[in-house]
Amino acid sequence: MKCPICKSENVRVLDKRNRTKGIYRRRECEDCLTRFSTHEFVVTKSLDKHLLEMMERRK
Ligand SMILES: [Zn+2]
Numbered sequence: 001m002k003c004p005i006c007k008s009e010n011v012r013v014l015d016k017r018n019r020t021k022g023i024y025r026r027r028e029c030e031d032c033l034t035r036f037s038t039h040e041f042v043v044t045k046s047l048d049k050h051l052l053e054m055m056e057r058r059k
Contacts, residue, residue, distance in 0.1 A: 006034070
């Protein structure tokens with residue numbers, strides 16, 4: 001993960017929270033002190049199955 005402002009790789013994680021639809025992380029760049037957050041989605045097989053079922057219903 002790189003800083004979106006200065007592209008530095010000296011980024012530390014301030015807070016990590018697991019949510020139902022992914023992992024939310026607050027990050028801070030140690031070079032320019034910009035704080036930003038990332039939201040990482042985890043794709044699981046059960047989610048794929050859920051999407052398939054929704055598509056089946058549309059037919
Ligand atoms: Zn930075």
